[in-house]
Amino acid sequence: MKAFHEVRSYDSDFMVWHSNYENIGFLAHWHKEIELIYVRSGSCSLSITDHSFTAHAGDLAVCESGVIHYSDSHGMDNSLDFIIFDTSILGQLFQNPGFTFPLVTKEQLESYGLTARLEALIRTVSSELTDKAPFYQDVVTSSIQTFWALLKRFHPRADADQLPDGRRSRMLSELQELLAYIDVHYADNISLEYAAGRMNFSPSHFSKTFKKLMGINFVTYLNMVRVEQAAQELRHTEKKFTDVALSCGFNNIRTFNRVFKEITGCTPSEFLALPDPDLYKRTYYNRRSEEKEYVRDDSMTLVKNFQ
Secondary structure (H helix, E strand, O other): OOOOEOOOOOOOOOOEEEEEEEOEEEEEEEOOOEEEEEEEEEEEEEEEOOEEEEEEOOOEEEEOOOOOEEEOOOOOOEEEEEEEEOHHHHHHHOOOOOEOOOEEOHHHHHHHOOHHHHHHHHHHHHHHHHHOOOOHHHHHHHHHHHHHHHHHHHOOEOOHHHOOOHHHHHHHHHHHHHHHHHHHHOOOOOOHHHHHHHOOOOHHHHHHHHHHHHOOOHHHHHHHHHHHHHHHHHHHOOOOHHHHHHHOOOOOHHHHHHHHHHHHOOOHHHHHOOOOHHHHHHOOOOOOOOOEEEOOOOOOOEEEEOO
């Protein structure tokens, strides 16, 4: 389990992935790969590190390696194309951090002469990954490299004096370390004060910073990690509910039942009665409610939104 550090599975050692989804948002996560999000239609609300904005049809959002990003697009209709690829695909073209702002607007793409190239890139990656004709990896790699090089040529990039200062870089690194710590020690008594202390923040400043970067508050995040583990234990062990609750960091069965239902949309008993409870193997990515359902098709981060 990697908490919000997404470790994606690929069909082979060629680490490029593409898919299109409609009417979705996704919870905060980060990964070492680069992620391109193209808004084919509609709009979506995005937060990439400390940049929050609404992207509209024709816009491109660029999530560079290691940045925390999420989309809270409740009530928004959209069709989004995702291309995710390992930084090794870029070779010497890779530079992180690179761009001063993660959004490339429709107007900017047009002024750069990249609108048609982006559409072609998406078609090429999609068809080549599907057909896997001879030399498809070379075709995909060259297509990504060409688009990335042209984007670097035109879109504003950070100069040395614009790069994040040491304090900000350390803060992001410490946040990732905290997430990794929670991933292992979720059963311990991890208070907000303790988490804030690990980052040398006051509790109030930590709460604001965590919510801004992750899109949810600290307690909700911790509960999601705990409920994910609880769901796995319920499904794959013979433990009693009380034992599962205690082993996953809940003090009593009443709190466990309440939080489990808040996160998954059902009680532990109802969860076990589901035809496919393994859908909940990543509860913080596929929260169930009247408005949302898990999007399958090889994505660990997408949440479909019906309203």
